[in-house]
Structure formats: C-alpha cells, structure tokens
Amino acid sequence: MALSTQQSNDDDQYVLLAKLDNVRHVSTILKAIHFKEIATLFASPMGLKVTVEDAKCVQANAFIQESIFHHYIIKEEQVNFKINLTVLLECLTIFGSSAVPGVSTSLKMCYAGYGCPLLLILEEDGVLTDCSIKTLEPDEVLDFNFLSTNVINKIIMKSECLKEAFSELDMTSDVLQILLSPDPPYFRLSTFGNSGSTHSDFPKDSDMVESFQCTQTQTNRYKISLLKPSVKALTLSARVSIRIDNRGFLSLQYMIKNEDGQVCFVEYYCSPDEDVDEAEH
Amino acid sequence: MKEHEFRSCGEIILKMNCVIPGVNIKVFGRAVHSLSRIGEELYVEPLEHGLALRTVNSSRSAYACFLFAPSFFQHYDDGSGQTINGSGKEEEEGEEESIRCKIAMKSCLTVFKSVYTLEKTVERCKIKLDMNESRLIFQLHCRHGIVKTHNLAFIECETLQAVFSKDMCPNSLRASARLLCDAVQNFQNNQEEVTLIVKPDKILLKNYVEDEPDPTKVVHTELRLEPEEFDNIQVGVDSEVTFCLKEMRAILAFAEATNLPISLKFETAGRPIVFSIDSDSAFEANFVLATLADTMTQQRVSSQAESKTSQKRKYTSNSRPSVKASNKSQNSRKESDSMHVGRANKTEEQSARINEHEESRRKPNNKSPDEQGRSNRLNAALSELMNDDMDDVMLDQETREEISKQPIPPASGATSVSGRDNETDRITTGSPVPSTSRENVSPLIPLQSSKPQIFNITTEDIEMKENEEEEEEELVPGTPPSKRFRSMFFGSQASTITQSSQKALTKELSVLAEDTDDEG
Numbered sequence: 001m002a003l004s005t006q007q008s009n010d011d012d013q014y015v016l017l018a019k020l021d022n023v024r025h026v027s028t029i030l031k032a033i034h035f036k037e038i039a040t041l042f043a044s045p046m047g048l049k050v051t052v053e054d055a056k057c058v059q060a061n062a063f064i065q066e067s068i069f070h071h072y073i074i075k076e077e078q079v080n081f082k083i084n085l086t087v088l089l090e091c092l093t094i095f096g097s098s099a100v101p102g103v104s105t106s107l108k109m110c111y112a113g114y115g116c117p118l119l120l121i122l123e124e125d126g127v128l129t130d131c132s133i134k135t136l137e138p139d140e141v142l143d144f145n146f147l148s149t150n151v152i153n154k155i156i157m158k159s160e161c162l163k164e165a166f167s168e169l170d171m172t173s174d175v176l177q178i179l180l181s182p183d184p185p186y187f188r189l190s191t192f193g194n195s196g197s198t199h200s201d202f203p204k205d206s207d208m209v210e211s212f213q214c215t216q217t218q219t220n221r222y223k224i225s226l227l228k229p230s231v232k233a234l235t236l237s238a239r240v241s242i243r244i245d246n247r248g249f250l251s252l253q254y255m256i257k258n259e260d261g262q263v264c265f266v267e268y269y270c271s272p273d274e275d276v277d278e279a280e281h
Numbered sequence: 282m283k284e285h286e287f288r289s290c291g292e293i294i295l296k297m298n299c300v301i302p303g304v305n306i307k308v309f310g311r312a313v314h315s316l317s318r319i320g321e322e323l324y325v326e327p328l329e330h331g332l333a334l335r336t337v338n339s340s341r342s343a344y345a346c347f348l349f350a351p352s353f354f355q356h357y358d359d360g361s362g363q364t365i366n367g368s369g370k371e372e373e374e375g376e377e378e379s380i381r382c383k384i385a386m387k388s389c390l391t392v393f394k395s396v397y398t399l400e401k402t403v404e405r406c407k408i409k410l411d412m413n414e415s416r417l418i419f420q421l422h423c424r425h426g427i428v429k430t431h432n433l434a435f436i437e438c439e440t441l442q443a444v445f446s447k448d449m450c451p452n453s454l455r456a457s458a459r460l461l462c463d464a465v466q467n468f469q470n471n472q473e474e475v476t477l478i479v480k481p482d483k484i485l486l487k488n489y490v491e492d493e494p495d496p497t498k499v500v501h502t503e504l505r506l507e508p509e510e511f512d513n514i515q516v517g518v519d520s521e522v523t524f525c526l527k528e529m530r531a532i533l534a535f536a537e538a539t540n541l542p543i544s545l546k547f548e549t550a551g552r553p554i555v556f557s558i559d560s561d562s563a564f565e566a567n568f569v570l571a572t573l574a575d576t577m578t579q580q581r582v583s584s585q586a587e588s589k590t591s592q593k594r595k596y597t598s599n600s601r602p603s604v605k606a607s608n609k610s611q612n613s614r615k616e617s618d619s620m621h622v623g624r625a626n627k628t629e630e631q632s633a634r635i636n637e638h639e640e641s642r643r644k645p646n647n648k649s650p651d652e653q654g655r656s657n658r659l660n661a662a663l664s665e666l667m668n669d670d671m672d673d674v675m676l677d678q679e680t681r682e683e684i685s686k687q688p689i690p691p692a693s694g695a696t697s698v699s700g701r702d703n704e705t706d707r708i709t710t711g712s713p714v715p716s717t718s719r720e721n722v723s724p725l726i727p728l729q730s731s732k733p734q735i736f737n738i739t740t741e742d743i744e745m746k747e748n749e750e751e752e753e754e755e756l757v758p759g760t761p762p763s764k765r766f767r768s769m770f771f772g773s774q775a776s777t778i779t780q781s782s783q784k785a786l787t788k789e790l791s792v793l794a795e796d797t798d799d800e801g
Contacts (some may be wrong), residue, residue: 161425164402168394185428195388196416196433203426 016111019071022104025121026064027092030085032236032256032266033060035229039085042142043111044078051141052085058226059142060233061267070168079111082136083118091131095124099259111135118148144269150245153180153218155187157202158209159254165189165200166231169224173198175273176224181217189240191224195208220248220266221273230254233266237268246269248272251252296360296380296410297327305353305563307400310393311538312347312566317386318531319345319568324441327359331564332408335441336386342571343528344443353563360410379408386416392419392431396538403467410435445569447555450546451517452479456510458536458543464504465533467770470525472502474573476523477547477554480515483509489523489573489712512542520549523573532556532568550574635681 011017033039033052042049047065060204066072095105105124110151112119120131126194169176172193179188187202187209204212234240236255244250286795301309315321320336320343327333331350337343351357360380393399399421409419416432423429464486468475468760474489489502508514536543536558547554550620551574 023431086499161423161427164398165427165429168391170391192390195391196431198391198432199428199430201430203428206426208425208427 011073011110013112014073014110015075015108015113017073018048018069018109018196020069020107020109022259023092023107024097024099024104024258025068025262025264026107027097028088028236028258029062029064029066029256029264029266030089030092032254033062033229034089034232035060037080037084037086038082038136040080040082040138041121042078042080043074045074047072049063050085053142054226054229055223057223057271058229059144059269060230061269063265066257068264073169075086079113080138081111081114081118082138083133084136087116087133091120091122091129094122094129094131095127126154130256138265142269144249144251144271146243146245146249146251146269148243151243151251152216154211154241154243155180155204155209155214156241157206157209160204160236161202161208162240163231163234166228166234169228170195170198171224172241173224173227174192175221176227177219177221178242178244179217179219180214180242180251182214183217186212186214218244218248220244220250222250222270223273227268228272230268233268235274237266240248296412297332297408298356298358298360299327299332299354299408301353301354301406301408303356303404303490306403306406307396308353308405308539309349309566311535312349312564313389313393314396315535315566315583316345316347317390318534319343319528321386322383323386323389324381324383324438325435326440327410329359332357332359337441337443340529344441344445344569345528345531345566345753346443346568347564347566349564350562355405370583381438381440382410382417383438383441384435388431389419392433393419404531443553443569445553445555445567447544447546447557447567450548452520452545452547453513453515454479454484454511454545455513455542457512458533458539458541460506460510460793461543462533462537464506465526465530465641467502467504469500469502470559472526474523475526475529477545480519482508484511484514493761513544518549520547522547522550522552522554524554524570527566527770528570529556532566535566547572588637588642600700601616628645 009074030039030050033050036052036054038052040051042051045066046061047068050062050064052060091207092107103120103124108121108123110121115135117132117134120133121130122129122131169189170191170193172195173191175192177188177190177192179185179190181187184203185199185201186204189200191198202209204214233252233254233256236256238257239255241255242250243253249272250268250270252270254266254268256264257267258264313323314334316334319338320341320353322336324335326335328348329351331348333346333348335344335346337345379624402423403421404424405422407418407422409418409420410416413430414432415435417435419431421429421431462713466474468488472488476485476487476489478485478487484506485503486506488501490499490501493499494616532543539558540562541558541560544557544559545554546557550572552572554572555568556566556568664690
C-alpha cells in the first residue's frame with residue numbers, strides 16, 4: 001500500500017512476509033483464542049496457525065489461511081516462534097478495534113527468522129505505526145492425536161443457539177457435562193452448580209442442527225473453566241462442529257466468516273475431566 | 282394415604298405444575314428481576330388463587346409480593362392435590378398442603394437472566410416442584426425445540442407474609458410508571474431515601490438529607506409533581522413519608538417495563554407505604570416499604586391529623602422516646618428470633634408489635650392528657666391490628682383445619698379490644714374469598730417478621746410459642762431493622778396466630794380488653 005519502494009527492496013531479507021488490507025481479519029480471529037498470554041505461531045505456505053494452550057488440557061488453534069492475506073511469502077517450509085499474544089493484539093488494534101465504515105487498517109507483517117522480532121507496520125489514513133515484538137523460543141505444543149476416524153459422535157449446528165447456552169453457563173459448576181446420543185435427549189449440556197443443576201437439551205431435528213451423526217451414547221465432563229474461553233470463538237462463529245472421540249476428547253470447530261465473506265476456522269480441543277464418577281442425569 | 286404411598290414409591294412426586302405462556306414470560310422474568318433488587322431469597326408459594334413470589338430485604342424494611350393469578354398461566358395447578366386425579370383428591374387434602382419454599386434469588390435470576398432473550402426465544406416456561414429431589418424445576422421451552430431445565434435446590438419454609446393494609450389508607454396516589462420514573466431519575470444514584478410530601482394542593486418529592494452530617498453541604502433536590510399528571514389523588518391526611526429509593530427503583534423498573542400504573546397508599550411517617558401494581562386479573566404486585574419515623578414530621582402530622590381527620594387515623598403519632606425504646610428492644614427481639622424455631626414467631630412478633638404500641642402509648646401518657654386520649658385510640662388501633670391478621674388467614678392458609686386444633690396462643694391476650702371496631706371488621710374479613718378479604722383490611726399496618734419456619738407443627742412448637750410469648754413480653758420487644766425505620770413485621774406465621782386470634786376475638790372479647798388495659 002503506502003509503503004515505500006525502498007522498503008520493498010528490503011523485504012527480501014524476511015523469511016515471512018504477509019500483507020493485508022484489513023487487519024481486522026486477523027485480529028478478530030486471534031481474539032477468539034486469546035485466553036492465555038503466550039501463543040505459538042506456526043507459519044507455513046498454507047498460512048498461519050496460532051496455538052494457545054492451557055493446563056495441558058485445552059488447546060485452541062486459529063487458522064488464518066494464506067488466501068486471507070493479499071500478499072503472503074514464506075521462504076521456509078515452516079517458521080515457528082512463540083509470541084506474547086496480548087501484545088500482538090494490542091499492536092494489531094492500535095488504531096482501534098471497532099469497525100469504522102470506509103476506514104480499514106492495513107498491515108504488513110515481517111519476520112526475519114529465528115531470534116528476530118516480529119515486525120508490524122500498520123497504516124490507517126496515512127498514519128503509520130511501526131511495531132516490533134520480541135519473539136520467544138518455540139515450545140512443543142500438545143498433540144491431542146484427535147483422529148476423525150475415532151470420532152464417535154458428531155454434530156454440526158448453527159452457533160446461535162449454543163451462544164446463549166454457553167454464555168449462561170453456571171460458572172459455580174466445576175464441570176460442563178456433554179451428552180451426545182442417538183436417542184433422546186440427543187444433545188444435552190449440563191452443569192451442576194451451587195444452586196442446582198441445569199440442562200440444556202437440543203433435539204436432533206431442531207432447525208439449528210445441520211448434521212447429526214451420533215452412533216452411541218456418550219457422557220463426558222469437561223472442566224468448565226477450560227471450555228468457557230471458547231465462548232469467544234463461539235460468539236464470532238456462524239457454525240460449530242462438536243466432535244467427541246472414543247477417548248472422550250472433545251473437538252469444537254468454529255467456522256468464522258469475516259466481513260469480506262472469507263471463512264476461517266478456530267478449533268478447540270479439550271481433554272475430558274478425569275474423575276468422571278458414574279454420571280447421573 | 283394409599284395414593285400417597287403409591288406415588289412415593291413409584292413416580293416422581295411433583296407438586297405444583299404451572300405453565301407460563303411465551304407472552305407472559307417477560308413479565309414473570311421482570312418480576313424476578315425486580316424482586317432480586319430487594320431481597321436475596323425468593324419465596325415461592327403456590328396458592329389456590331395463584332402463584333405467589335415474595336421477598337423481603339435483609340433489614341426487613343421492605344417486602345415485595347407478586348401474585349400471579351391462574352389466568353396468567355397457560356396451565357395452573359397449585360399442587361394441593363385438588364386438580365390432579367380427582368379420585369385421590371379427598372384423601373390427599375387432609376394430609377398434604379401446598380408447599381412453600383424459598384430459593385436463592387441468585388439461582389432464580391440465572392433462569393431469567395436476560396429478559397431480552399427470554400422474550401425472544403422462550404415459548405413457554407414450566408414450573409414444577411420435585412419433592413423427591415427437593416428441586417424447584419424451571420423448564421424453558423425455547424425456539425428450535427431447545428429445552429433448558431433448571432433444577433434449583435429449595436428449602437421448605439413457612440409463608441412469608443407482611444401484614445399490611447392498603448385499602449383504608451387515607452392517602453392514595455395513582456400514577457403512570459413513566460411519571461414516577463421521570464421524577465426519580467432526578468435523584469443521584471447514591472441517594473438512599475426520598476421523602477414524599479402530600480398536601481391537598483401539592484405533591485412534593487425530595488431527597489432525604491437529614492441524616493447527612495452536614496445537610497447544608499449536600500445537593501437538595503425537590504420536585505413538585507403536578508396533581509393533574511396523576512391518574513388519581515386522594516389525600517386524607519397531610520403527610521411526609523420517607524422511604525428507601527433503592528426499593529422504589531426496583532418497583533419502578535418493573536412498572537416501567539410492563540407499562541402499568543402504580544398505586545401508592547400510605548398514611549403518615551412511620552407507617553408503611555404500599556406500592557401496588559395491578560394488571561387486570563393476571564397478576565398483582567405489592568411492595569411494602571417501611572417509612573422513616575421522624576420526630577418532627579410525626580409531631581406535625583399528628584397535630585394536623587387531630588384537627589383534620591377522623592379519630593381512627595390518629596394513632597400513628599410517635600414521640601421520640603418511644604422510637605428509641607423500640608429500637609433498643611429490636612435487638613432483644615432479634616436475639617430471641619434466632620433462638621427458636623417452629624411456629625412461634627408470629628405470636629411473638631404479634632406481642633412485640635403490641636408492646637411497641639403499649640410503649641408509645643405509655644410514654645405519652647406521662648406527658649399530657651391529650652396524649653392520653655391518643656392512647657385510647659391506640660387501643661382501637663390494636664384491635665384493628667388483630668383483625669388485620671385474619672385477612673391473611675383467608676389469604677394464605679390452606680391449613681386452617683389443622684391450625685384450629687391448636688390451643689389459643691396467649692398472643693391474643695394482648696389484644697386490646699374496642700368491641701365495635703372489631704365487630705365490623707370481623708364481618709368483612711370473614712369472607713372466604715381471599716382476594717376480596719384483603720381489600721377490607723384495617724388501616725393499621727403492622728408487618729410481621731419471622732424467619733422461615735419448619736413446616737410441621739408439633740406440640741412442642743406450640744409450647745415453645747407460649748413460652749416465648751412470655752419472655753418476649755418481658756423483653757419489651759420492639760421494632761425495626763435498619764436505621765430509624767419503624768418496624769415492619771413480616772410474619773411467616775400470619776396464619777397460625779391469626780386463626781387463633783380470630784377465635785379469641787370471637788370468644789373472649791371483653792376479657793381480653795381488660796387484660797390489655799391492665800398492662801397499659
């Protein structure tokens with residue numbers, strides 16, 4: 001955009017270079033997984049994947065595919081580093097995070113390689129901001145080994161009705177119990193809090209449910225504190241796919257549409273709560 | 282009996298089964314929200330003539346009650362066994378009563394968290410009591426076939442009932458919610474109390490600043506409300522009543538949302554003010570707020586009252602010492618409150634209440650002959666007080682038979698009777714139709730407080746009641762909770778005692794009168 005030609009000559013030194021007209025396409029997706037300060041960023045020719053983990057039990061991945069950027073160059077098979085996500089988001093939204101019609105912030109993101117800071121150049125209405133964020137040594141991230149072949153139950157539904165259920169979750173409950181079954185009540189979310197229990201039932205023939213593939217009854221509990229952050233992704237999303245594999249691991253995939261109608265995915269994995277005492281209700 | 286056993290070993294015993302249609306869910310939700318701004322516990326009581334939701338604030342200076350009539354519901358069954366399986370009806374009636382319970386306000390609020398989404402998504406709401414699990418069940422049937430079930434833990438308790446009257450109050454205002462909301466908006470958010478002043482020619486609302494360390498340094502806000510803007514005005518006694526703004530806001534929030542007019546009924550300072558909202562026959566709401574007993578105001582008002590109004594209304598005057606004394610004794614009352622359980626409270630409160638009156642009567646007596654005249658009127662007032670209670674019997678007791686078996690508690694002994702008044706009142710209150718009987722309550726407004734009670738009456742309880750009765754009288758129990766608010770006594774006991782006091786009244790009128798005179 002308004003970046004000088006001289007700079008573009010320097011661009012050769014970067015292993016990763018990405019340009020984007022509207023920074024919100026990236027910042028909103030990153031917000032959906034922003035429940036921990038530190039994130040690991042993986043860049044590949046496919047695009048960016050940003051991973052956030054908590055308690056070795058939950059993992060959130062945001063995928064920003066290469067097509068979201070109008071310019072995306074990567075010189076290596078894979079580039080990865082850890083970065084402070086809070087700071088990254090603050091920089092990306094330095095011109096404000098709310099959408100103002102007709103005004104968009106453009107972004108140029110550069111990374112020169114191992115040990116180098118991530119450089120951001122943001123421009124809005126001729127105002128330039130240069131940011132340099134230190135990168136950290138990448139750690140290994142969790143591998144949940146969640147294979148679609150092991151998935152026992154799967155539902156795809158519109159996010160709308162889940163949003164309400166999730167935003168009203170009784171946080172005095174330790175766990176969120178998810179029941180998926182080919183028989184009634186089909187799909188049930190339960191909490192067991194101080195004031196009693198709460199169940200939300202979603203019938204499989206509801207017009208909110210787009211796909212219902214449940215093969216056997218499964219009742220699993222997940223720490224509510226681990227799942228609660230996924231509300232951020234849920235509120236942004238249009239559809240959600242809920243999958244549970246044979247080990248009780250939960251995968252939540254959110255389809256998020258941005259203002260230009262492009263689709264990105266955010267994915268949450270969560271391990272089941274260990275001490276599942278014989279589940280009632 | 283058989284019926285009962287059968288059900289307990291087999292199916293889940295469900296008491297009460299109400300279905301709120303989608304169009305009314307918003308009102309119900311708003312009611313819960315409004316109640317949540319007053320108290321921390323929600324008393325749910327399915328009655329034959331509707332579902333009552335009540336609460337009282339922590340200092341017991343405010344009481345709120347919503348009564349949703351059966352017509353408010355798509356389906357209404359109070360669980361008294363009268364509408365389910367007609368064959369087992371008679372057997373059940375004797376042993377089972379409708380259940381009264383209380384739940385944490387917070388937990389109920391989670392059910393009706395967002396009134397906006399309720400309105401948009403909920404198609405109907407079922408309310409059930411599961412006696413096996415001790416759960417109050419709210420089941421929201423939403424769009425898209427989604428069902429949200431909230432099983433809330435409850436505690437069985439006695440009925441929460443403020444004894445108040447509104448229909449013989451000398452002063453009555455009726456206004457749109459809008460008018461009052463606009464008026465109240467002018468006060469600062471941290472304003473604790475407001476004073477409502479009514480005179481035949483004007484209505485004023487101002488912030489109460491006299492408890493400020495330096496009243497000259499705070500903002501004084503005074504609004505003059507145009508009488509024309511009210512739907513109805515009736516001013517029998519010039520009065521200045523000071524009450525809490527917070528609770529008033531809770532009321533207004535509901536009234537504004539439902540766009541219903543509010544009626545205010547009140548007397549003079551120190552007597553409760555009643556806000557009521559009535560929606561045809563679907564539901565009614567009553568909020569009873571204690572008003573500040575202010576020496577200055579009181580004296581002024583009483584002198585005015587003496588010259589202007591009928592004798593009946595003048596008993597309200599309180600001199601400073603009596604207020605103090607009753608505050609002191611408040612503590613002792615509280616202590617004894619916590620000491621006991623069972624059905625004793627009401628009786629005790631009753632006597633407490635009476636003692637308070639005795640006191641306010643006694644002190645003035647030492648001062649002037651004029652005051653003495655007032656004490657006579659107080660007697661009349663006291664007898665009215667007893668009659669007040671009778672109304673509640675009609676209103677809330679389904680256990681009349683049971684109660685009438687009890688011995689007459691001594692409380693009734695404290696009743697000072699001026700026979701004529703009683704006679705008339707009794708006739709009116711004798712009506713078995715609850716809703717109308719309430720209309721006929723006398724102007725005295727004692728509010729009775731008590732802790733939630735254990736449900737079953739045992740002989741022990743009754744004995745205890747009698748004992749406490751005596752204790753209480755020695756303690757010179759008195760009044761009110763917070764600040765200088767004069768007491769409002771809320772009774773869960775209303776029914777027990779009132780029933781007996783009614784008996785007492787019918788049987789022993791003359792004797793009782795003498796008793797009280799001795800005490801005085």
